[in-house]
Structures are given as C-alpha cells and as structure tokens.
Amino acid sequence: MSSxxxxxxxxxxxxxxxxxxxxxxxxxxxxPTLAEIAEKADVSRQAIYLHFSDRSGLFVALVDYVxxxxxxxxxxxxxxxxxxxxxTLRRWVxxxxxxxRKIDRMTQVLEAGxxxxxxxxxxxxxxxxxxxxxxxxxxxxxAGEGRLxxxxxxxxxxxxxxxxTMPGPWRELTREIGWTEDQYKERIWKLLELSMxxxxxxxxxxxEIV
Amino acid sequence: MSSxxxxxxxxxxxxxxxxxxxxxxxxxxxxPTLAEIAEKADVSRQAIYLHFSDRSGLFVALVDYVxxxxxxxxxxxxxxxxxxxxxTLRRWVxxxxxxxRKIDRMTQVLEAGxxxxxxxxxxxxxxxxxxxxxxxxxxxxxAGEGRLxxxxxxxxxxxxxxxxTMPGPWRELTREIGWTEDQYKERIWKLLELSMxxxxxxxxxxxEIV
DNA sequence: TGATAGATTGACCCTATGTCAAGTAGTTCT
DNA sequence: AGAACTACTTGACATAGGGTCAATCTATCA
Numbered sequence: 001m002s003s004x005x006x007x008x009x010x011x012x013x014x015x016x017x018x019x020x021x022x023x024x025x026x027x028x029x030x031x032p033t034l035a036e037i038a039e040k041a042d043v044s045r046q047a048i049y050l051h052f053s054d055r056s057g058l059f060v061a062l063v064d065y066v067x068x069x070x071x072x073x074x075x076x077x078x079x080x081x082x083x084x085x086x087x088t089l090r091r092w093v094x095x096x097x098x099x100x101r102k103i104d105r106m107t108q109v110l111e112a113g114x115x116x117x118x119x120x121x122x123x124x125x126x127x128x129x130x131x132x133x134x135x136x137x138x139x140x141x142x143a144g145e146g147r148l149x150x151x152x153x154x155x156x157x158x159x160x161x162x163x164x165t166m167p168g169p170w171r172e173l174t175r176e177i178g179w180t181e182d183q184y185k186e187r188i189w190k191l192l193e194l195s196m197x198x199x200x201x202x203x204x205x206x207x208e209i210v
Numbered sequence: 211m212s213s214x215x216x217x218x219x220x221x222x223x224x225x226x227x228x229x230x231x232x233x234x235x236x237x238x239x240x241x242p243t244l245a246e247i248a249e250k251a252d253v254s255r256q257a258i259y260l261h262f263s264d265r266s267g268l269f270v271a272l273v274d275y276v277x278x279x280x281x282x283x284x285x286x287x288x289x290x291x292x293x294x295x296x297x298t299l300r301r302w303v304x305x306x307x308x309x310x311r312k313i314d315r316m317t318q319v320l321e322a323g324x325x326x327x328x329x330x331x332x333x334x335x336x337x338x339x340x341x342x343x344x345x346x347x348x349x350x351x352x353a354g355e356g357r358l359x360x361x362x363x364x365x366x367x368x369x370x371x372x373x374x375t376m377p378g379p380w381r382e383l384t385r386e387i388g389w390t391e392d393q394y395k396e397r398i399w400k401l402l403e404l405s406m407x408x409x410x411x412x413x414x415x416x417x418e419i420v
Numbered sequence: 421t422g423a424t425a426g427a428t429t430g431a432c433c434c435t436a437t438g439t440c441a442a443g444t445a446g447t448t449c450t
Numbered sequence: 451a452g453a454a455c456t457a458c459t460t461g462a463c464a465t466a467g468g469g470t471c472a473a474t475c476t477a478t479c480a
Contacts, residue, residue, distance in 0.1 A: 013426080030326045033467060044428050046470090055468065112322035116240045125386070132387075151400060159387050160401060168378035176335070177342075177369050190361060191370060195405035223457080243436060254459050256439090265437070 014051040017041045018065040021058060025105050059109060060123035066103055075099065085141030086197060090189055092138065093165060097185045100170045107167040135162045149198050157196050164188060224261040227251045228275040231268060235315050269319060270333035276313055295351030296407060300399055303375060307395045310380045317377040342372045359408050367406050374398060
C-alpha cells in the first residue's frame with residue numbers, strides 16, 4: 001500500500017469513498033461491505049464513519065452523487081425542454097431506459113434495503129416522489145394539448161407512467177426477459193401511446209423520432 | 211388442532227415452522243430472524259436446520275407453502291376456466307390484485323434477498339417463470355380469438371402483462387401511491403384493454419387506432 | 421511553536437447465521 | 451424388555467459485518 005506517500009488533498013476523501021462505493025456496486029455481483037469500500041478507496045474502514053452517519057447514510061448520499069456524476073441535470077433539461085408534452089413523454093421513456101441501466105445495481109441495493117432500513121427507505125422514496133411530481137407535470141401538459149385520452153385523468157396517467165418506467169419493470173424486461181434496450185424503449189412507448197394518447201388533430205404532424 | 215396438547219406429533223413441525231414464519235413475516239414490519247421464528251413455532255432454533263437447508267431454504271419452501279395455503283390451485287382454475295382469452299386476462303388482473311396483497315411481505319423479502327442469495331433468486335425466478343409461461347398461453351388464446359391488437363405479438367403482450375402485474379408495480383400503486391385495490395384492478399385492466407385488445411368483431415364496427 | 425482537522429490503528433461489543441457434538445424422549449422393531 | 455431409530459433439545463463455538471471508542475499520527479495553518 002502507498003500508505004499515504006502523498007496526501008489526498010486534491011480529491012475529497014468523501015467523494016473518493018462514494019466513487020469507489022459506486023464502482024464496487026456496479027462491478028460486484030453483491031452488495032459491498034464497508035471494509036471492501038474502504039480498502040478500494042484506500043482509507044480505513046473507520047474513516048467512512050467520519051463522512052457518513054452509517055452504512056445507510058453512505059448509500060443515501062450515493063444517490064445524489066450518482067445523479068450529479070451522470071449529469072442528470074442535463075438529462076432533465078433535455079427531457080423537459082421538449083416542444084410538446086407528448087414529446088416530453090417520449091423522451092422520458094427514452095432517457096429512463098438509459099439512466100436506469102446506469103444505476104441499476106445501486107437501485108437494487110436501495111430497494112432491497114428498504115425492507116429493514118428507514119433511512120434508506122426515506123432516501124429512495126424522496127427520489128421517487130420527485131420523479132412522480134415531474135411526471136404529473138408532463139401528463140398535465142399533454143392534457144392541455146388535448147392529447148390525453150379521456151379515459152384518464154392526468155394524475156392517473158402519471159401514476160401509471162411512473163410505475164411502468166420504474167427500475168423494477170425495466171430490470172425485469174431487459175435483464176430477465178431479455179428485451180434489448182431499444183425494444184424496451186419502443187414497446188413501452190407504444191404501450192403508453194396506445195393506451196393514453198389520442199391521435200393528434202389535423203395539421204399537427206405526428207410525433208416522429210427526431 | 212385435534213387434542214394432544216402434550217406434544218406436537220400430530221402437526222408436522224415443518225409445517226408449523228412455515229406457518230409461523232409466514233405469520234411473523236406478515237405481522238412484523240421487518241424480516242424475522244430464525245430465532246424469532248423458532249420461538250414462535252415453539253421449537254429450538256436448531257430444529258429449523260433439521261427441516262431446511264438454511265435461511266434461504268426456509269423462504270423458498272415458504273413460497274410453495276403459501277401457494278397451497280391460499281388455494282392457488284383453485285384460483286388458477288377460476289382464471290383459466292374463463293370462457294374466452296380476454297376474460298381470462300381480466301380475471302388474471304382481478305386475481306393478481308388479491309393474491310399479491312396476501313403475499314406482499316413475503317414477496318418483499320424474496321425480492322430483497324435476491325440480490326445476495328442464489329437459492330432465493332432461483333426460487334423466486336422459478337415461480338415467476340411459471341407465471342410468465344401461463345400468460346403466454348393467455349395472449350396466444352386472445353390472438354387466436356382475433357382480439358389481440360396487431361401492434362403486438364403474443365409474446366410481447368405476455369411480457370408486458372406479466373411485468374405490469376408483478377408485485378413491484380402493485381405495491382407501488384397501492385401501498386405508496388394509494389390506489390385502492392379496486393382502482394388498481396380497474397385501471398390496470400383499462401390500460402391493457404386500451405393498448406392490447408381490439409374491439410370484438412361482432413357488433414360495433416371496430417374503431418381503428420391508427 | 422502549537423492548535424486543529426482528518427486519518428489511522430487496534431481493540432471491542434453486538435447480532436445473526438451456521439455448525440458441531442452430546443444428550444433426551446418417544447416410537448417401533450424384534 | 452431391550453435395541454435402534456427418529457425428532458428434537460441444549461449449549462458451545464466459529465464467523466461475518468456493522469457500529470463504537472480511545473489513543474495516536476501528521477499535515478497545515480496561524
């Protein structure tokens with residue numbers, strides 16, 4: 001071990017722990033232990049407790065870290081910068097497909113931990129609630145454009161879109177059943193289109209892939 | 211229980227362990243330990259190992275136990291005894307809604323454990339694969355009746371129905387978002403109907419969805 | 421020079437799973 | 451009756467991992 005021949009002042013230890021934790025999570029088949037994370041981040045196990053309250057705290061922090069790392073802000077502006085509500089929805093499905101893959105393993109840990117861990121549950125739910133709120137905005141916009149099938153209220157539609165595009169279904173369809181990412185995007189979009197959207201009014205061109 | 215309060219010869223210990231394990235799982239907020247299960251079943255902790263290979267083995271066995279307890283055989287014949295494929299699908303949604311609630315907590319444990327436990331994964335996947343196969347039969351039947359929208363192959367439709375009616379989405383919609391069980395049934399059915407089924411030939415002229 | 425913040429080291433406790441060996445109590449076989 | 455067998459108990463032990471504590475080290479800053 002280098003045993004701190006040079007110090008790590010330039011890279012914040014906390015960040016390094018998070019980075020390596022994520023790395024381990026993505027590469028390993030199972031949940032990494034604190035000892036493993038510490039070793040990979042080249043710190044002592046105890047150092048983790050200097051930066052996070054406990055194991056859950058680390059994983060909760062990981063959620064935000066990953067969001068930033070993956071540039072979720074940019075993704076968000078791509079999705080919500082769409083010219084129409086319908087196109088926003090399409091981009092949502094498209095983007096979720098990619099994003100969910102990137103964070104799949106982390107997601108599994110958080111979902112699994114939910115059962116016995118309050119802090120983890122809170123962190124996860126917080127994230128998901130934001131997502132849900134965003135989607136309500138989308139379906140309301142679609143409704144405003146007169147494109148929401150009148151079988152649904154915006155809230156109902158948002159709930160369904162939210163649920164269907166969650167990590168669970170994504171994992172099932174792609175990882176277990178074997179759909180490709182493209183198939184996932186196409187078919188989920190088709191499902192939503194057929195069930196929730198009306199045919200555009202005359203003059204308005206149908207939404208085509210840009 | 212027929213008499214004999216002295217010893218437990220009449221009730222199979224294995225069954226009792228499973229019964230109490232399920233009971234604990236449903237009533238407790240968190241995953242019960244082996245010690246808790248043993249105590250509630252009135253056996254020593256070690257006795258569990260006489261009946262199950264290990265912790266995972268117990269939970270895998272629990273899946274079958276619960277199926278039998280809930281009369282899943284009867285449910286199955288209700289669902290698949292439907293006169294048409296479309297009605298089979300409707301009954302599927304209806305039944306899953308009820309059944310999933312009954313086994314919700316157990317499901318959570320199995321899903322959570324999947325991440326680090328092979329045996330648990332195998333047990334769960336085995337169960338889910340059977341479900342998937344059943345659904346393929348249903349969508350094929352629907353296709354045979356000419357009621358499957360030609361946007362979908364029976365396999366694609368089955369995959370989607372399977373995924374949407376899995377425990378994850380059910381839990382999200384009812385437990386977290388707050389849909390009632392009836393709302394769940396209605397709306398999921400509506401979603402599937404609008405996206406996958408054609409209007410029956412006999413009677414009204416079909417409204418083409420372009 | 422000394423104070424301080426960030427880490428380290430190593431010992432320790434706790435919980436829970438899993439394993440082992442020896443013992444006990446009913447049942448059945450002969 | 452006695453032997454053998456089955457099901458279970460008791461208690462000890464090993465191991466893993468999370469979480470805590472106290473003492474120490476070291477770079478940097480004033």
